Each structure stands twice: as structure tokens, then as C-alpha cells.
Amino acid sequence: MIPVSLNDAVSLLxxxxxxxxxxxxxxxxxxxxxAFENKVSSxxxxxxxxxxxxxxxxxxxTSKDAAADFATISEALDTALNSGTAxxxxxxxxxxxxxxxxxxxxxxxxxxxxxxxxxxxxxAVVPVIESARAIPLExxxxxxxxxxxxTQPVAAPTVPAPQxxxxxxxxxxxxxxxxxxxLRDFLNEAxxxxxxxxxxxxxxxxxxxxxxxINTVFRAFHTVKxxxxxxxxxxxxxxxxxxxxxxxxxxxxxxxxxxxxxxxxLRSVDMLKTLLGAVEDAMAGDGSLVQPNGYHAxxxxxxxYNPAADAASIALSGSVEETPRAQRAExxxxxxxxxxxxxxxxxxxxxxxxxxxxxxxxxxEYMSNSQQPDLTRxxxxxxxxxxxxxxxxxxMRMVPLRSTFQKLARVVRDTASKVGKSVQFTTEGEDVxxxxxxxxxxxxxxxxxxxxxxxxxxxxxxxxxxxxxxRTGSVRLSAxxxxxxxxxxxxxxxxxxHRDRIAAKAVEKGLIETDRGMSDSEVFNLIxxxxxxxxxxxxxxxxxxxxxxxxxxxxxLIRGRLEISSVPGKGxxxxxxxxxxxxxxxxxxxxxxxxxxxxxxTQIQMSFRPEPQMLSTVxxxxxxxxxxxxxxxxxxxxxxxxVRGAIENPLAALLVIVGDGSQRSAxxxxxxxxxxxxxxxxxxxxxxxxxxxxxxxxxxxGRVGLILDVxxxxxxxxxxxxxxx
Amino acid sequence: xxxxxGTSNAGATLSAVxxxxxxxxLTFFLAGEEYGLEILKxxxxxxxxxxxxxxxxxxxxxxxxxLRGKVIPITDLRVKFGMPSDTQxxxxxxxxxxxxxxxxxxxxxxxxxxxxxxxxxxxxxxFGAGVQTDLLLGIGKSGDxxxxxxxxxxxxxxxxxxxxADTAQAA
Numbered sequence: 001m002i003p004v005s006l007n008d009a010v011s012l013l014x015x016x017x018x019x020x021x022x023x024x025x026x027x028x029x030x031x032x033x034x035a036f037e038n039k040v041s042s043x044x045x046x047x048x049x050x051x052x053x054x055x056x057x058x059x060x061x062t063s064k065d066a067a068a069d070f071a072t073i074s075e076a077l078d079t080a081l082n083s084g085t086a087x088x089x090x091x092x093x094x095x096x097x098x099x100x101x102x103x104x105x106x107x108x109x110x111x112x113x114x115x116x117x118x119x120x121x122x123x124a125v126v127p128v129i130e131s132a133r134a135i136p137l138e139x140x141x142x143x144x145x146x147x148x149x150x151t152q153p154v155a156a157p158t159v160p161a162p163q164x165x166x167x168x169x170x171x172x173x174x175x176x177x178x179x180x181x182x183l184r185d186f187l188n189e190a191x192x193x194x195x196x197x198x199x200x201x202x203x204x205x206x207x208x209x210x211x212x213x214i215n216t217v218f219r220a221f222h223t224v225k226x227x228x229x230x231x232x233x234x235x236x237x238x239x240x241x242x243x244x245x246x247x248x249x250x251x252x253x254x255x256x257x258x259x260x261x262x263x264x265x266l267r268s269v270d271m272l273k274t275l276l277g278a279v280e281d282a283m284a285g286d287g288s289l290v291q292p293n294g295y296h297a298x299x300x301x302x303x304x305y306n307p308a309a310d311a312a313s314i315a316l317s318g319s320v321e322e323t324p325r326a327q328r329a330e331x332x333x334x335x336x337x338x339x340x341x342x343x344x345x346x347x348x349x350x351x352x353x354x355x356x357x358x359x360x361x362x363x364x365e366y367m368s369n370s371q372q373p374d375l376t377r378x379x380x381x382x383x384x385x386x387x388x389x390x391x392x393x394x395x396m397r398m399v400p401l402r403s404t405f406q407k408l409a410r411v412v413r414d415t416a417s418k419v420g421k422s423v424q425f426t427t428e429g430e431d432v433x434x435x436x437x438x439x440x441x442x443x444x445x446x447x448x449x450x451x452x453x454x455x456x457x458x459x460x461x462x463x464x465x466x467x468x469x470x471r472t473g474s475v476r477l478s479a480x481x482x483x484x485x486x487x488x489x490x491x492x493x494x495x496x497x498h499r500d501r502i503a504a505k506a507v508e509k510g511l512i513e514t515d516r517g518m519s520d521s522e523v524f525n526l527i528x529x530x531x532x533x534x535x536x537x538x539x540x541x542x543x544x545x546x547x548x549x550x551x552x553x554x555x556x557l558i559r560g561r562l563e564i565s566s567v568p569g570k571g572x573x574x575x576x577x578x579x580x581x582x583x584x585x586x587x588x589x590x591x592x593x594x595x596x597x598x599x600x601x602t603q604i605q606m607s608f609r610p611e612p613q614m615l616s617t618v619x620x621x622x623x624x625x626x627x628x629x630x631x632x633x634x635x636x637x638x639x640x641x642x643v644r645g646a647i648e649n650p651l652a653a654l655l656v657i658v659g660d661g662s663q664r665s666a667x668x669x670x671x672x673x674x675x676x677x678x679x680x681x682x683x684x685x686x687x688x689x690x691x692x693x694x695x696x697x698x699x700x701x702g703r704v705g706l707i708l709d710v711x712x713x714x715x716x717x718x719x720x721x722x723x724x725x
Numbered sequence: 726x727x728x729x730x731g732t733s734n735a736g737a738t739l740s741a742v743x744x745x746x747x748x749x750x751l752t753f754f755l756a757g758e759e760y761g762l763e764i765l766k767x768x769x770x771x772x773x774x775x776x777x778x779x780x781x782x783x784x785x786x787x788x789x790x791x792l793r794g795k796v797i798p799i800t801d802l803r804v805k806f807g808m809p810s811d812t813q814x815x816x817x818x819x820x821x822x823x824x825x826x827x828x829x830x831x832x833x834x835x836x837x838x839x840x841x842x843x844x845x846x847x848x849x850x851x852f853g854a855g856v857q858t859d860l861l862l863g864i865g866k867s868g869d870x871x872x873x874x875x876x877x878x879x880x881x882x883x884x885x886x887x888x889x890a891d892t893a894q895a896a
Contacts, residue, residue, distance in 0.1 A: 353794045685826040687789070698796075703777055704777040
């Protein structure tokens with residue numbers, strides 16, 4: 001049975017379960033047809049449309065909670081039924097026998113033949129009342145045909161066009177110089193935004209006051225518009241602009257988000273999808289863009305949206321049809337799949353274990369005796385494969401900086417035009433790869449810094465003239481690898497930083513007492529101090545603090561370092577030094593008695609064997625060591641962690657200076673075993689936090705080494721508590 | 726020995742909801758006494774390996790090991806139950822799955838997997854002060870041997886050393 005009235009739909013829904021995908025598809029498509037061919041009253045339409053969309057999410061498996069959504073659907077349809085009775089009654093309702101209708105189906109749409117048959121079988125269970133329900137005899141032939149034409153299970157209304165205007169070739173084509181990889185990125189990104197905005201629109205429908213949802217959709221359209229314009233896809237930019245304008249009016253509370261508006265917004269989202277699909281086709285095909293049906297109609301509708309009249313008029317004014325895309329299956333945009341990070345982490349773990357196991361085999365005594373040249377060869381061959389596997393697994397988390405840099409181009413343009421400067425933005429090393437997690441954290445600081453460079457670093461064109469520079473300023477981003485780190489340089493040719501003025505300001509703010517003995521970089525780093533950012537924007541340096549303390553905090557989060565060099569009048573270079581990945585820590589493996597610990601390398605300042613005259617005992621503060629005039633407490637690790645067999649005499653041991661500034665300590669260890677890259681892992685929920693340790697690391701021999709939390713260790717000066725009873 | 730045993734038994738266990746304690750138990754020895762824990766909780770048994778001691782933890786926490794790239798804590802059941810720690814040739818680690826977390830327990834020797842019917846499981850007797858019997862599911866009697874069936878969740882989440890030593894004799 002094909003439900004052709006709301007009543008039918010509701011009764012069909014009652015018999016279905018979440019798993020009856022085939023029947024759900026039929027129901028969904030029927031609901032769409034109902035909603036967009038004015039078979040239900042305008043007040044019921046949004047409910048029906050919503051139900052259809054939710055059904056879509058259940059069908060394609062994107063629904064978060066299918067059971068709950070199912071309940072919502074049934075509620076929505078009930079509401080629709082109640083509000084729509086008046087209009088529904090207007091439709092003549094002869095009691096036709098459903099089988100007759102359904103029997104006609106298989107011929108018309110063989111692809112879906114199975115679904116109707118199944119639902120007919122279900123219909124047999126329906127109580128007798130069913131036959132008394134209104135089923136208009138003249139089942140519109142377009143419905144099944146249109147459904148068949150809809151090749152993809154698109155959740156939102158893909159409306160069949162009764163008087164289908166054929167797809168027009170508008171003579172538009174992809175910009176000749178378009179960069180395919182850029183386009184791919186754009187399509188991927190846009191798809192994400194569209195998905196997010198669909199969800200947000202649904203939220204909005206449920207709660208019209210949800211400003212966050214409006215902003216999400218608004219941002220989505222805005223971003224798509226910006227990037228599309230950048231890529232020369234004018235019609236997409238145009239369209240996104242119209243849709244954005246409508247939402248802007250909602251956002252600015254010009255009117256509330258009515259059902260008509262919701263309808264328009266969702267259709268806009270669909271139109272965007274279709275437009276993006278067209279771009280995809282064009283990339284695969286001859287590069288010519290097909291303008292989808294209803295494009296102009298929808299733009300007109302968006303323009304002419306009248307909040308007072310709302311729903312009634314819009315449904316008729318245009319319709320969106322998905323352009324059939326035969327090649328879709330072959331031309332998947334950038335063959336990527338999403339993998340859960342925990343799975344990825346497990347894979348990386350296992351590969352790490354494999355490397356250890358392989359090393360153990362290769363290092364086995366039996367192997368080194370080399371009685372078996374054949375075996376040796378095989379083992380070393382396996383070793384090569386394992387190492388390659390390890391590289392591959394580490395690279396899976398890595399993404400190029402390209403898209404991060406590209407977004408900054410926009411920031412430069414916007415900022416420059418706002419402050420009336422002319423700036424040329426160039427990037428280098430977009431292919432340098434960095435851990436995906438780092439990219440997200442890095443994006444914000446970079447935006448701040450680039451904005452600052454344009455706003456405050458580059459001078460006004462007239463000033464540049466006077467200084468004998470070209471009127472156009474230059475901001476350059478360059479990324480490269482350097483000793484196991486990724487370095488991102490932000491170079492501007494602006495006015496530069498003035499050490500004296502910064503130092504004076506810092507003294508005035510009470511951040512430092514004097515700048516004597518401080519390196520230039522240390523002085524420049526003061527502009528990132530929280531106190532500095534609140535400075536009034538009078539001089540050319542003070543404004544530079546805007547949000548810069550946020551930059552520093554974000555960088556600390558990812559264990560990045562920032563160096564500044566600057567020549568007054570010539571420009572400034574900010575160097576961000578970032579670890580390749582967060583998962584790997586550079587550590588120093590130290591031995592204390594029979595045990596080994598890992599100290600993060602970034603925390604270590606130096607290590608040395610003390611001379612007798614350096615040691616002293618300060619009453620009440622324990623043992624101290626004097627190094628270059630600074631007195632530091634000695635932390636006997638073996639005592640603190642009750643390790644057996646450690647060296648007791650400081651003169652025979654090594655002292656490792658950790659911490660920074662006034663917060664320094666000398667950790668007493670037996671020996672340094674060497675530097676190692678380790679993967680930090682939690683010690684397990686069962687143990688909870690162990691004071692003094694940030695986690696464990698799998699060492700080269702497969703054993704676990706504990707990673708010292710330097711800050712905590714320094715504060716743990718009290719003798720260890722005896723926890724066991 | 727693996728969870729395969731346990732999962733195939735899952736149906737049987739489910740059908741016997743009323744007699745929740747009946748089911749398969751993995752038994753092991755600690756200082757000559759036989760203990761049992763529900764096989765469904767066991768994820769694997771591994772040989773003894775070098776354990777990294779973690780300072781500032783209770784005595785019964787032997788430390789942590791690397792289980793295929795995961796760091797898991799190891800509890801010494803002997804110490805937990807107030808016996809002297811003593812690693813023997815046959816000592817091994819039983820890895821148990823407690824809700825989301827994995828933990829290992831050191832035992833002297835793994836014995837066998839036994840299926841116990843409810844009739845074969847007696848409630849743990851009261852011993853008076855000092856002996857914690859709430860850590861026991863019951864006492865299994867199959868054949869001529871007595872097996873102390875541990876409520877392993879409670880055992881491993883309790884933070885103290887517990888006194889179970891004389892329970893077997895008393896039973």
C-alpha cells in the first residue's frame with residue numbers, strides 16, 4: 001500500500017518498525033509528495049516535512065536515536081493530522097482498494113518493486129477500518145516516477161516537479177584556472193557545513209529561540225559563500241548570499257523563524273547540495289556546470305519572502321529537483337572515510353607493539369649468532385615491512401596545513417580592507433603535515449596573529465611611502481620541518497617591534513622590573529602576557545596585545561614554542577615551533593636504582609654532576625644546590641618514590657635541573673639512559689591519578705616506563721605517604 | 726583459555742537469571758587455597774612478565790604492565806588478601822574486564838574452568854569481625870574441593886587489604 005493521505009501514512013507508520021527500511025523509504029517519499037503537492041494544509045506541512053526528514057535520517061542510518069526519532073515522527077504526523085483535517089476533507093475520498101493501486105506500481109518503478117509488495121503484505125494485517133480510510137483513486141503517477149528519479153536517499157524534501165522544466169545548461173562552467181584539489185577541499189568542507197546546518201535547522205524548528213542554531217546555519221552559508229566566491233563559483237556564492245540574507249534577518253530578529261521560512265531554508269540547503277553536486281559532476285565531466293531546476297525560482301522566493309504571508313505562497317513558487325547523476329558512484333570526492341579515533345589509536349598501539357616484538361626477535365641472541373643466514377634475511381625483511389607500517393600508521397593522523405593556511409587568506413583580505421591597507425599574502429609549505437588534533441588548536445592562534453600582523457604590523461600605505469617601502473605590505477606564512485618539529489613562520493614587513501617601548505610598557509604594567517639582562521626575544525614575548533593585552537590602543541605597539549594571551553595559552557596547550565624576532569622599521573617574524581604530533585613526547589630516560597623514569601625533554605634545562613662546594617643544607621628546607629648563583633632544592637627521586645638500590649651520595653649521582661624561572665629543582669638520578677620518543681598513555685582508570693606521574697610510556701623493550709610530571713614532583717617534597725594499611 | 730568459553734555459556738547464564746550465581750568459574754590457587762571468579766569477567770590469561778612498580782600506590786598494586794600497547798594496572802591478590810607476596814614458576818596474570826577498564830591480577834596458578842550449579846554454591850558463612858565476606862559471591866563445592874568464589878568487582882575496587890585467609894578452612 002502506498003500511503004496517499006496523511007491518514008494512510010499514519011496507519012502505515014503504526015505497522016512499521018525502525019528496521020523496515022524498505023517500507024520507510026516508501027513512507028518517506030510519500031510524505032514528501034504529500035507535503036509538496038499541497039495535499040495537506042499549510043499548517044500541517046512543516047510537520048509532515050519534518051517527519052520526512054527524520055525518516056530520512058533513520059533510513060540512511062545517520063539518526064542518533066532511531067527509536068526516539070521514530071516516536072517524534074509519529075507525534076509530528078499526529079499533529080499534522082489534527083491540524084490538517086480541514087484541508088484533507090476537501091480531497092474526495094472514494095474507498096479504493098489499495099492492492100489495485102499497488103499492483104500498478106512494479107511496472108512503473110521496477111527498482112522499488114520489492115518495497116510496495118512488502119508493504120502490501122503488511123497492509124493485510126491492518127484492521128478493517130483501514131479500507132474506510134480516504135484513499136484518492138487518482139494516484140498521481142508523478143510520485144513514483146519522481147521517487148525513482150531521486151537516486152539518493154536525501155533526507156530533506158527532494159520535490160518532484162510536476163511540470164519538470166528540464167535542466168538548463170547555462171553555459172556556465174568551472175573557472176578555467178580552478179585548482180582541482182582546492183575544489184575537492186571545498187566540496188568536502190561544504191558538505192560538512194551543510195550537514196551541520198541541516199541539523200541546526202531542525203533544532204531551530206523545535207526551538208525558534210535557539211540563536212546558536214541560527215548562527216550555525218548562518219556561518220555555514222557564509223563560509224560556503226566566501227569560499228565559492230574565492231573559487232569563482234559565482235552562482236553558488238550568489239545563492240548562498242541570498243540564503244544568508246534571509247537568515248540574517250531572522251538572526252537580527254526582524255521576524256521570527258516561521259514555517260515558511262523554515263521551508264525556504266531547508267530548500268536552500270537542498271539547492272546548495274544540488275549545486276555542489278553539479279560542481280562535482282563538472283569536475284568529473286567536461287567542466288560545464290548545469291544549473292539545477294528551480295534555481296531562479298528559489299532565489300526569487302528567498303528575495304520575496306514575506307513573513308506575514310509566510311507558508312501559503314511559497315510551496316508553489318518553485319521546486320528543487322535533484323539532477324540525476326549517473327556517475328556519482330565512481331566520482332566520490334576525495335576518497336576518504338571517517339574512522340573512529342579510538343580505533344585508529346588502537347591500530348597505532350598495535351603497530352607500536354609489533355615494532356617492539358620485531359626488535360626483540362631481531363635482537364635475539366639466536367639471531368645475532370647468525371647460524372641461519374636465511375632466517376636473518378627473512379627477519380630483516382619483516383623488519384622493513386614493520387617499519388614502513390609504523391610510518392604509515394603515524395601518518396594517518398596527519399593532515400596538510402593547506403586548508404588552515406587558505407582560511408587565513410580570507411582573514412588577511414577582510415582585515416586589510418577594513419583598516420584600509422593593501423596587503424599581499426603569500427604562503428609556503430602548505431604541504432607540511434601536522435597532527436589533525438593540532439590543526440584545530442592551531443587555527444585560532446594563527447587567525448589572531450595574522451589579524452594582528454595586518455592590523456598593527458603593516459603600516460598605512462602613506463606611512464609606508466614615507467618609509468620608502470612599497471605601498472603594499474607583505475605578510476608571509478611559511479611552514480617547514482626543523483629538527484623533528486614543524487615550524488610556522490609569520491613574517492611581515494611592517495613597522496616592527498620597538499624593544500624600548502615594550503619594555504617601558506611592561507615596567508609600567510608591573511610585568512617586569514627592568515629589561516636588563518633580557519634577550520630581545522624575551523622582551524618581545526612580553527606582548528603575549530595577559531596584562532599587556534588590555535593596554536589602550538594608542539601607540540603602534542599597544543594594540544598588538546589583542547587576544548595574544550589567548551594565542552600563548554593555546555600554544556602552551558599543544559606544547560608549542562613561540563619566538564619573535566623583529567627589526568624596527570623592517571618587520572617582524574613570529575616563529576611557531578610545534579611538535580609533529582601530540583601523541584609523541586620527547587623524553588629523557590633516567591635510571592634511579594633499579595627503576596627507570598621518563599622526564600619530558602622540554603622540562604629539562606641541564607644536567608650535571610655536582611661539586612662538593614655547590615651543595616649546602618638550608619635549615620628547614622633540606623638539601624640545596626647552588627648553580628650560577630641560583631639556589632635550588634635537590635629532590636632525591638629514590639626517596640620520594642622509595643626506590644631500592646639508588647645512589648645515595650649526591651656527588652656520585654647526577655642532578656637534572658627541571659622547571660623554569662624561579663620554580664626550579666634539581667632531580668637526583670643515577671644516570672641518563674638516553675633520549676627517546678615515547679607515547680604517553682594513561683595509567684588506567686583503576687589506578688586513577690598517581691601524584692608525580694602524568695602517565696606511562698611503552699619503552700623500547702616493551703616494558704612500561706613512568707613519565708614524571710615535573711611540576712607535581714617538585715611540589716611533592718613531603719616524604720611519601722604510606723597508603724597501604 | 727579465553728573468553729570463547731564464557732561467551733558460549735552466555736545463553737545458559739541468561740536463562741538462569743533467577744540463580745545468578747550458577748555458571749562457569751575460572752579457578753586458581755593462592756597459597757594453597759582454591760578461588761574462583763566468573764569466567765565472563767576474564768578477558769585473558771597471560772604469563773608472568775616484568776611489572777613496572779608505581780610509587781605511592783597501595784602495597785597490593787604490583788604496578789603496571791604493557792598489554793599490547795595498553796597500560797593496565799596489576800593487583801597482587803596475595804597481598805590484597807593479607808598473604809606474603811611470593812612469585813612462583815607457575816604464577817600468572819589473569820586479565821579481567823571490569824566494566825570499562827581492564828585490570829590484571831597475579832595468582833599462584835590457574836587451575837580449571839568449572840561449571841557450578843546453584844545447588845553447589847553455598848552462601849558465605851559469617852565469621853565475625855575482621856573477615857570481609859561481602860567480597861565473596863559464595864562458596865562453591867564441587868567434588869571434594871571448596872572454592873571461594875570472588876566478587877571480583879568488589880575485590881578490585883575496594884581500597885584496603887582484606888582478610889580472607891581463613892575463610893576456606895572455616896568453610
